[in-house]
Amino acid sequence: MSVSFAGLDDRRANRRVTIKDVADALGLTKSTVSRAMNGYPDISEATQLRVKRMAEKMSYHPLSHAQAIKTGRTRSLGLVLQLSDHDAQRPFLAEFLAGLSAGASSEGWTLTVAASDSHDDMIRTFQALLRDGKADGFILPRAMIEDPRVALLRDANVPFVLFGRQNDTAGCAWFDVLGEEAMRDAVMHLASLGHRRIGFINGGMKYAYASLREAGFIQGMQDAGLAIDPNLIGQNAVTQADGARVATKILTQQKPPTAIVCAVDFAALGVYRAASECGLRIGHDLSVVAYDGIPEGAHAQPPLTTFSVDNRAAGIRLSTLLIRRIRGEDLATLRETVSAQFVDRGSTGPVPTMN
Amino acid sequence: MSVSFAGLDDRRANRRVTIKDVADALGLTKSTVSRAMNGYPDISEATQLRVKRMAEKMSYHPLSHAQAIKTGRTRSLGLVLQLSDHDAQRPFLAEFLAGLSAGASSEGWTLTVAASDSHDDMIRTFQALLRDGKADGFILPRAMIEDPRVALLRDANVPFVLFGRQNDTAGCAWFDVLGEEAMRDAVMHLASLGHRRIGFINGGMKYAYASLREAGFIQGMQDAGLAIDPNLIGQNAVTQADGARVATKILTQQKPPTAIVCAVDFAALGVYRAASECGLRIGHDLSVVAYDGIPEGAHAQPPLTTFSVDNRAAGIRLSTLLIRRIRGEDLATLRETVSAQFVDRGSTGPVPTMN
DNA sequence: CTGATTTCCGAAACCGGTTTCGGCAAGTGT
DNA sequence: ACACTTGCCGAAACCGGTTTCGGAAATCAG
Structure with a gap:
């Protein structure tokens, strides 16, 4: 020595x-x-x-973990992904993570990510993360009508922030994009083009966004003075296949619509397929407005008119809100909404003339 | 009181x-x-x-952070995503994360994820994570020919494991799918269908996988006794747009190929578009075999014949290998490769008869 | 039966921070 | 000039673990 x-x-x-x-x-x-x-x-x-x-x-x-031993806080945000969820969320994942990471690291925090493949697994994952003090709070993507995550975390008195809104707002902070506003605007836009028979294809009904977007659609129809035909409304379409199936049903009605509003871009791509099979040209015989802003929409033929959501920005806001929540800020100041951005591309057109 | x-x-x-x-x-x-x-x-x-x-x-x-104060280890794996990377990696992200998370949590470890938007930002991100002891080791997706991450971590003496292989194997553990084998088999398959003029569209040349797949293509051509025409080879096609551009160039040659092997599924979808514009029917006038196994491939018309990669399984293996690496296991035992799975769908057919 | 090893565990220091408690010095009021 | 605050900081305990060191009891050799 x-x-x-x-x-x-x-x-x-x-x-x-x-x-x-x-x-x-x-x-x-x-x-x-x-x-x-x-x-x-x-x-x-x-x-x-x-x-x-x-x-x-x-x-x-x-060292955050040296501090944590006394303070109990690690400066780390938790995110539990649910893979049982439909694929529609996956294209957004990279952007979303990038936003979360950016927001977190700008304050010196980090992101702890876990995935779960079933409901029970999800519960266990949350509990393990909490038990081990791996996260000081959680970001909950895709707020659900009945959200077991909210129940769990509220009980455990753990800070969290929703991406989406909930009916039971007690203890909930959130960030959300105003899907209902977009759906309303979509209808108004179509109405201004002369459309009077407008269909609606909604997304997964267990999610909070679906009710909101439906309400927005209805509101738009009322504001435009148009009648709602229940036969022109479909649900639970979150993939292209779903969208095609539901659209086919709607387009083969006695009195088919001249335009369809979709709550989800992927469903709209399904509408494209269904329309093509019915011999309808999108943007001429059938107008489509959707929501999400997936890249595939821009490359579709014709390019999809949609309301685009900035998932990176959402991630940034969510992580910032969560950090403030963990720091004990008042709930009332931790609820934000923004508007989706209308991207007018080629899938809408004036109402076709009868012939 | x-x-x-x-x-x-x-x-x-x-x-x-x-x-x-x-x-x-x-x-x-x-x-x-x-x-x-x-x-x-x-x-x-x-x-x-x-x-x-x-x-x-x-x-x-x-409590892992209570242990960490003395041991210096948090039982946490680090993952730094590079968003400057082409979009082609994004569809895999959810699966990949799920695998990493599953592998980690099965050993009681967690996953710390960060995103970076530039090279410098990436370096800073690694350093911050290391400085704060937020990760005991790193998973490095998409091995690059000259990989600054490897240099950084090797210098800092921090454990890591590559998704992909590297020339400079010193200190490197890895998991990889044998892309070169797949490319060779793709050629052999096409040759067995009678094709003699076979093109090749490679991916991003700064990544290690591209050289390997190219080598596999060449090997296949040699094994099949076919001549390689440099005019039928393109590079850096990782998106549909890239693929369409490169394919158009190849298909408008004097003597166009009857089949094309793509290193990346997305590029193959671009080939679909280019072929359609050239009036060629995929699976009849032009055969295509690709690599990755993206869901879109299954839904393309005709369904894309490809070599599918199980990204979830890759994630599981990578996290397991990294944990073993961190525990000090010998490098030689921490290098794994598997074969991609051939999914024979509808984008190949016998060589078209001259007419 | 004795001396030398092992085997196994307790005492205490330590890791890198946070937090309680108390005390000194300067300032304040009268 | 004197008691009383107030402002500011050091001493030491503490958080929940790990690790070094040493010693008692059990085992072994002779």
Whole structure:
């Protein structure tokens, strides 16, 4: 074993810099440094500044798990993906994660992701994450009408934020895009083109968004002074195949619609297929407006007119809201909604003339 | 303030059970419990069993961040997504994450995910994650020929595992699907159908997979005794648009091919479009074999013949390998490859007869 | 039966932070 | 000039684990 002189610095030089190092460099104690770093009021401004400068200079970064042992918080956001969910969410995943990560890391937080393949597995996953203190709060994508995640976390008194809105708002913070507004605007747009028989193909009815978008569609029909034909309304279409099936049913009615509003882009692509099989040209014989803004829509023939959602921005907002929620901010200030962006492409046109 | 009798248990009953609780319940010290839980050799088997039983009974789970303070390890795997990457990776993301999560959680580990939007941002992200001890090792999807992530982590002496293989194998563990084998088999399959002029559309050349698949294509052509025409080879096609562009170029040659092998499914969908514009029917006038197994391929007209990759399984293997790597297992045992699965659908057919 | 090893476990230090408590010095009121 | 605050910081306990060290009891060799 090598004998070092006075043991001044025999440990390897590149070991991590701790709070003790900062304290020593300033002739303070680590308690003072800790309080200065965390902005406690019983530290003079001068000292606080000195400490923060030195911390910066020495590039001191407290270990979140060392803090967690006392504070119980890891500075980590939890996200549990549900794969049983329809594929329609997958194209958004990368953007969404990018947003969450960006929002989190801008505040020095990280993202802990887990996947579950069944309802029970999902519950277990949440519980394991909580038990191990792996997340200080959760982002819940795709709010459901009856959401077991909300029940679980509310009971456990764990902060969370919804992507989507819920009826039972107690304890819920959220971010959402106003799908109902988009659906209403879609109808108004079609009505302004002369359409009077307008169909509606909704998404998964267990999700909160479906009720909202349906309400928006109905509202739009009323505002436009149009009658709603129940035969022109379909549900639970979240894939292209779903959309094609439902659309075929609607288009083969006695009095088919001249336009269809879809709650989900993928369903609209199914409408394209169904229309083609019925010999209808999209944008001429049949107008379509949808919602989501998937890339495939832009490349479809004709390009799909839709209401686009910025999932990256949503991720950023959600992580920011959750962090504020964890920090104890008031719920009322943690509820945000934005409008979807109308992207007018080629799948709509004036109502076809009878012949 | 309420005065409690003897202070026996005045704290709320549902506080987390700690190692001390287990120790007390057994009349042991926490050091003994710790060593028993971690399988140290200086604990009698009888005691170890007693401890583990009691831990189970009391549902004691050590806090990973409390352990980390001493061990430096959080039981967490890191994944840094690169969004500058082409979209072709996105459809796989959900499956891949599910696999990673499954593999990790089966060993009691978790997944920390971050996203980066530029090369510099990526480097910073890795460094921040390391500095904060947020990950004990990393999964590196899409191995690149010159991979800055490998350089970084190798220098920092941080465990990692590649999805893909690298030329510079020093310090690299990996899991990969044998793309070169698939490309060779694709050629052989087409040759057995009588095709002699076979084109090849490769993917992103900065990725390791592209060289391998190209080598596989060449090998296949040689094995089949076919000549390679450089005019029938294209590169860097990872999206449908790329594929269409490259395919158009190839199909408008003097002597166009009767079949095309694509390194990437998305490119193949572009070939569909280009072929349709050239008046060629896929599966009749032009055969196509691709690679990846994206869902869109199954729904294309005709359904795309391809080599399918199980990204969920890949995720499971990768997380398992990384955990073993972190535990110090020998590199030589941490290199796995599997074959892609041939899915023979409708995009191939016998070579068209001249007319 | 004795001395030397092992075997097994407890005591205590430690990891890197946070937080409680208390005390010194300066400021305030009279 | 004196008691009383107030502002600011150090000392030490604490969080929930891991690890070093040492010692008692059990085992072994002779």
